[in-house]
Amino acid sequence: MSRAALVLVGAVAFALSPLLFGGFGGFPPDRYPVPQVDPPVQPVGWAFSIWGIIYFWLIVHAAVGAITRAGAEDWQPTRWPLLVALGVGAIWIPVAQRSPVLATLLILVMLGGAVTALLKAPMRDELLAEAPLGLFAGWLTAATAVSLGLLAAGYGVLGATWAAVAALVLAAVAAAFVLSARPSVACALAVAWAFLGIVVQNAGTNTLVMILAAAGMLAVPAFALWRRRG
Numbered sequence: 001m002s003r004a005a006l007v008l009v010g011a012v013a014f015a016l017s018p019l020l021f022g023g024f025g026g027f028p029p030d031r032y033p034v035p036q037v038d039p040p041v042q043p044v045g046w047a048f049s050i051w052g053i054i055y056f057w058l059i060v061h062a063a064v065g066a067i068t069r070a071g072a073e074d075w076q077p078t079r080w081p082l083l084v085a086l087g088v089g090a091i092w093i094p095v096a097q098r099s100p101v102l103a104t105l106l107i108l109v110m111l112g113g114a115v116t117a118l119l120k121a122p123m124r125d126e127l128l129a130e131a132p133l134g135l136f137a138g139w140l141t142a143a144t145a146v147s148l149g150l151l152a153a154g155y156g157v158l159g160a161t162w163a164a165v166a167a168l169v170l171a172a173v174a175a176a177f178v179l180s181a182r183p184s185v186a187c188a189l190a191v192a193w194a195f196l197g198i199v200v201q202n203a204g205t206n207t208l209v210m211i212l213a214a215a216g217m218l219a220v221p222a223f224a225l226w227r228r229r230g
Contacts, residue, residue, distance in 0.1 A: 032153075032154025078118075172220060
């Protein structure tokens, strides 16, 4: 089976994982020594609906890649790292339901694969090549920071507020690093969407986290647009 076909299989398996294992709206609170009930670092539940768009767009990307771009040389470098991310993603939900620590390690692997695929994405076919990979990489950038923040609070390394602050800073810095190399608007919007979810989660309860998340929500897309103009 060709790499392009394997990517299509991986994208479909990834999209089917919520149907097979149940959706994911955040780590169970009791999976930490310090239970994380409504943690400020975690976006509000509806923010996770972005996964529906990610699944759909990745399948479109993979289908186009397998049908009309199978032999395209500029599409080939994305395929192995994307396969790594999709393969890990296909089994990630059942792991996350049981072990936030292992899930965080796996999401780091997913992030590495997704970012590598984005950086190697062809310059043509932006909506079909770069954009779906950017959306995937951007959401994983934010999700990785959130997962690490939850571990910091859940294992008592930091208090809930400061764990959220650290996660927001980490997400913004990581996004800036990725966007400096590839100023993908889709990547920036996915990170901004996560920040929006954190803004809503903390509205009226944690002013510091809400303000920092709102600042990140505006700054990340602005940075991406500035880099694109440059």
